[in-house]
Amino acid sequence: MRWRKHTNQITGFLVVLPSIVLVAVFVYGFIGRALWASLTDWGKDPSQALALNPVTRFIGLQNYRELFTGFIDGRFRQDMVSTVFFTVFFLAGCLLFGLLLAILIDHKPRGEALFRGVFLFPFALSFVVTGTIWRWLLQPGGGVNQLPTLVGLRPATFEWLTSRQQVWRFDWNDLPVIIGLLAAATLAAVAVVARRAGRRRRAIGFALGSAAVLGLAVGVAPGWRPLPFPELHGFNLAFIGIVVAAVWQMAGYTMALYLAGLTGIPEELREAAVVEGANEWQLYTRIILPLMAPITLSAMIVLGHISLKIFDLVFAMAGPDNAWTDVPALLMFITTFRGNQFAKGAAIGVILLVLVAMIIVPYLRSQLRKGVRE
């Protein structure tokens, strides 16, 4: 029997082999090639763009250096800042709205199935369809801006996708300090949580780490200025419309994730809480929300990686050339296929990959570990 099992495992391996090879080539092989391309000067010389087999030269990390500290790549830096702001608002919008909808649906209103269907249907649409419709809704003179006139007010005048207003501006040169302070605050928060959980050694370790990072942020980072000139970046208000459209599309998805969790909570638990005298508010804040924490984490990670990759929605809503709503994923496309700056495009792609991998790899590890334990 054992012998039989082994043959079947070998057959199994041979059956999966083509898929393994395909993924090895298309995912890991191509990542390797893109990484290599990003270390060359491919596209810096115009003749390379037209050549079928361009002669490229290894130039090390120069493309990356230019992106983060070069004079001409300020657009990339604004795009990175925009992505961070977009991610924060998109996540907050989806999670809060999705949770609210899930709790409402969980109260079993009449027409529950209909409401659920209405909230979730945008998820079945293409980002391009969503973008096309919202592009029309957000025309400065019409759509959403005309809504106040329906109740007799004056039309709004906000320039949704073309506003040049920027808020929360900061100098790119202060970024090392800002990142250092944020990292120190995060480590301190972990230390506090560990202290509360009674894990003293862990708490002390993180507290020391936090202090060390704080020291670096205050002592060393101010001396390191990436650019020889001040360069202001901030949150472009033109992104508000894109956040609204993205939340419109993904809030229902978040609701569905939460609903799956809420239906998993045994009825006895709720009843026990009510018998103990908990009111509705306490039931949710003390019992149900803490149970939803793993779902919130999953949702944050899935939505977060969608947000970092966002491309089609912006393309369809504001076009590829609207600097006020640009994101790195779009800039990579333009740099590569319009500008023929292949090496720089590859470098932007690699940076995106690193950002996504930073959240996805730990997540996959924990998810698969959990799967093993179950």
Place this chain on the structure above:
Amino acid sequence: MSASRTRGRWRWLMYVVLCLAASFFLMPVYMMVVTALKDPAEISLDTAWQLPSVWNWASFADAWQAFLPKLRNSLILTVTASATSAMLGSLNGYVFAKWPFPGAKIVFALILFGMFIPYQAILIPLFGFIRAIGLYGTIWGLVVVHTVYGLPITTLIFRNYYTEIPDSLIEASALEGAGFFAIYRHVVFPLSLPGFVVVVIWQFTQIWNEFLFAVSLSNPASQPITVALAQLAGGEAVRWNLPMAGALLAALPTLLVYVVFGRYFVRGLLAGSVKG
């Protein structure tokens, strides 16, 4: 049960919030349909919310005319790539769930990672590869790409689905002398229909809606609908009736799938967050 979860006094407030939320979700649909039904001359920004004075169905006919070849491209692409990636995913899932070879776990994790990568990171080598094998600008290039990058999610869903099949069933079959493929054909595959429905629906929706590969690897003749729609709506001085009618056409197939197979659609969605 419902009595314990609701306080009668506040129930009306719940309905108010639900209806407000529903109108937020339906507002763009209203705008799309109303604009698509207007005569181009009647579309103006300050009357955008009003119903058309004359119902003009011609935009749908025009959009249908313009988009028919693109819809056909999308259909060929979506059906072929969904079917192949589902078939491969089913076999892979069978192996990972029932005959894990040494090291299968790590291989599975490495395959899964492919589902999350930003495709910008592999776009340039992919572009070169598809051009080198002569499939640039064809539907078949996109079929290959969507089949390969669909493998992680289809493998994942089938693996989780097949884990539910009791091992005793497989063992009983093996004791009777059935081999790897016989067990698949006679035991596993007949139980797979719901799994296939979930996977095919998921892949159908994803591939139909996809844009980055489509815009990078196709030419006007092989364009899927999403690219055509983005170009139509992105032009200067657009007449908005046509993009809106086009958006509706582009959305209909996946919406139809969603309405008919809603339950399976949600299952695919939950599988997408990896939960095993």
